[in-house]
Amino acid sequence: MKSQTSAGRILLIIGRVVLAAIFIYAAYGKMKPQGSMGWSVGSVRVSLSMFAMEVDSYQLLPTWGVNLVAHALPPFELFLGLWLLSGIALRYSSVITTALLAVFFGLLIRAYAMGQQISCGCFGPGEQIGPKRLLIEGGFFALAVAVTIGAFLVHRRRSMPVSAPSAVETR
Amino acid sequence: MESRLKGSWRPRKGLLRPGALALAGCVMTLGANAGPVRTPVSKTRSAQAAKPAQSVPLKTYGSKSAPITFEVFTDYECPTCRTLYQQTLRPMISEYAAAGKVYVIHRDYPIARPDHKYSGQASRWANAAAEIGQFGKAEAALYDYQTSWEQDGSMEKYIAAALSRSDFERVRKRMSGCQSPGPGGLPGTFVPAPHPCSLDGYIQQDVELANQLPLKATPTFVISYKGRRITTATGYVSWPVLKQFFDNLLRQP
Numbered sequence: 034m035k036s037q038t039s040a041g042r043i044l045l046i047i048g049r050v051v052l053a054a055i056f057i058y059a060a061y062g063k064m065k066p067q068g069s070m071g072w073s074v075g076s077v078r079v080s081l082s083m084f085a086m087e088v089d090s091y092q093l094l095p096t097w098g099v100n101l102v103a104h105a106l107p108p109f110e111l112f113l114g115l116w117l118l119s120g121i122a123l124r125y126s127s128v129i130t131t132a133l134l135a136v137f138f139g140l141l142i143r144a145y146a147m148g149q150q151i152s153c154g155c156f157g158p159g160e161q162i163g164p165k166r167l168l169i170e171g172g173f174f175a176l177a178v179a180v181t182i183g184a185f186l187v188h189r190r191r192s193m194p195v196s197a198p199s200a201v202e203t204r
Numbered sequence: 205m206e207s208r209l210k211g212s213w214r215p216r217k218g219l220l221r222p223g224a225l226a227l228a229g230c231v232m233t234l235g236a237n238a239g240p241v242r243t244p245v246s247k248t249r250s251a252q253a254a255k256p257a258q259s260v261p262l263k264t265y266g267s268k269s270a271p272i273t274f275e276v277f278t279d280y281e282c283p284t285c286r287t288l289y290q291q292t293l294r295p296m297i298s299e300y301a302a303a304g305k306v307y308v309i310h311r312d313y314p315i316a317r318p319d320h321k322y323s324g325q326a327s328r329w330a331n332a333a334a335e336i337g338q339f340g341k342a343e344a345a346l347y348d349y350q351t352s353w354e355q356d357g358s359m360e361k362y363i364a365a366a367l368s369r370s371d372f373e374r375v376r377k378r379m380s381g382c383q384s385p386g387p388g389g390l391p392g393t394f395v396p397a398p399h400p401c402s403l404d405g406y407i408q409q410d411v412e413l414a415n416q417l418p419l420k421a422t423p424t425f426v427i428s429y430k431g432r433r434i435t436t437a438t439g440y441v442s443w444p445v446l447k448q449f450f451d452n453l454l455r456q457p
Contacts, residue, residue, distance in 0.1 A: 068432045075455055082449040083435055090439040099445055150421030151439035158435050161420060 038190070045183040048176055049117045052130055055173060056114030062157030063107040080157075081107065087154030091144055124188055127181040134174040141170055262334040262406060263310035263343070266301030272450055273428040275309040277414045280326035280346045281354050282315070284440050285423045289347045292443045297340075300450060310343065311410040313422050316388025316395040322357040324386020324397060324407065329363050331406040332378040333371075341366040342375075357384055378403065429453050 063084045066076035085103035088094065094102065113133070116126045141153060144162050153162045153170075160166060274296070278285035293308065300306040312331070314324040326346050333342030345366035346359060353359040364372045382401030387394065387408070394411045397404060417424065417436060424438045427449075434453065 067434050068429070070456060075452070079434075079449070079452045079456060082445075082452045085445050086437060086441045086449055089441050089445040090437070092440060096442060096444045099442075100448070149439060152437055158437065161438070 041183065042187065045123075045180065045187060046120075048180040048183065049120065049123060049127070052127075052173075052177060052180060053114045053117035056110045056117065056130070059156050060107045060111035060114065063110075063154075065157065067158075083158060084154060087152050087158065090151040090154075091140060091149070093140075123184040124181070127177065127184045131174070131177040131181050134170070134177045138167075138170045138174045141167055261309045261311075263312075263330065263339045265297045265308040265310075265340065266306055267304050268307055270301070270304050270307040271430050272300075272306045272453060273309065274306050274425060275311060275428070276423055276425040277311040277313045277410070277417075277419055278423045279313050279315045279320060279323045280330070281320040281323040281350065282422045283350075286347045286350050288423045288440050289343070292441060292446060294344075295443045296446070300447070305454060306450065310339070311413060312407045313411060313414050313419060313424075314386060314388045314407060315422065320388070321385050322354060322359065324388050325357060325382075325384045326353070326359050326386070327407050328379060328382050328386050328401060328403045329359055329375070331403045332375045332382075333363065333367070334406075335378055335403075336371060336374050338367055338371050338375070427453075429456065 064077050064080050066072055067080055067083060070076040070079065081104055084107065085099050088103050089096075089099045113126065113130060117123075117130060137155070141162055144151060144153075145167060149162065151162060152158055153160045153166050155166070155170070276288070276293070278288070296306060297308060301308050310330075312327040314320070314327045316324075330339060330342045330346060333339050342363055345362040346353075349359070349362040353362060360376075363375065367375065379401070381399075382403060383399040385397060387397040387400070387404050394408050414424070417426070421438050423440075424436065426436045427434045
């Protein structure tokens with residue numbers, strides 16, 4: 034029983050580290066300088082405005098909404114990735130991650146169903162939406178759900194009252 | 205907005221077969237080894253009949269010395285291409301190309317599909333107009349009246365209305381011998397027209413450039429800054445968002 038619990042905890046750690054890596058890499062892909070530009074405020078601004086073009090290609094939001102998402106999402110992904118990596122309040126970070134991935138997955142399915150041949154904008158420019166991308170995003174979502182369930186199970190086990198061994202009781 | 209709901213074009217192999225059968229006979233007569241649809245560019249009859257490749261792009265707006273180059277591959281029957289032209293390219297041309305900030309290069313990518321049977325012919329008209337320096341008017345007419353001429357291929361009357369009488373006569377002269385249907389393309393291929401004309405060389409060259417990307421759907425655009433390719437994107441982008449990208453790019457050294 035004890036070995037099962039520790040195996041579960043190890044899986045949970047692996048799961049959250051993988052999710053953290055996905056989010057940190059996604060943020061990096063959206064903010065990294067394009068072409069041969071070096072890292073600077075200006076080059077990050079260019080990258081974020083390029084990400085705005087990808088958000089715009091979904092044809093869902095007005096210009097102000099596109100700009101808000103394009104400038105807020107990559108820093109938030111970075112924050113979420115670091116939060117997952119820290120393991121602090123995992124139940125909350127995993128719920129937010131699952132909700133975010135559900136939204137992403139839904140948007141990709143919508144775009145694919147509408148026949149939009151656009152870049153998904155998941156990890157930076159140039160990734161077309163197709164069955165492979167949908168499968169990958171579905172996998173990320175499933176992983177996030179598993180980590181969330183694991184986080185809640187671990188929390189419940191921790192918060193359960195520890196019953197003392199009977200031998201101690203008799204003494 | 206109707207156009208915002210429509211997706212951009214993507215190739216569907218199954219739909220190509222009827223047209224491909226007709227082309228098969230043409231290619232086989234010439235002794236080409238390639239299949240009926242995926243005919244290699246170098247072995248097509250139109251490649252032999254075509255004009256030598258132009259060294260300077262023919263269908264452009266703005267100054268070549270502009271820091272940003274916006275190269276767009278479109279099909280004249282693609283609805284998203286029309287939306288991109290009307291809502292994004294038009295203001296870009298009047299504001300940023302005119303101001304010397306952006307050099308716009310139009311590339312033809314006529315699609316070989318039954319519901320796009322006139323796009324090759326439309327490309328020929330656009331190239332004929334470009335040869336006399338009237339590409340802008342021809343492109344505007346083709347996109348603005350796309351839903352009208354795509355029914356029956358009657359783009360000639362819209363081109364005629366857009367040009368002066370003398371210019372139209374010059375364009376029509378260049379179109380002599382260029383019977384419909386025009387050529388089409390698919391990623392990795394160039395489908396020659398049953399009756400190739402001298403203008404097909406321009407289209408063929410554009411399709412070859414598209415295949416080097418490689419192009420997966422229309423519209424596709426390539427953005428370069430001071431000679432360095434920055435990004436390649438597919439689909440619609442609104443002018444305010446694209447303009448913001450250009451402004452950030454222009455602030456770069």
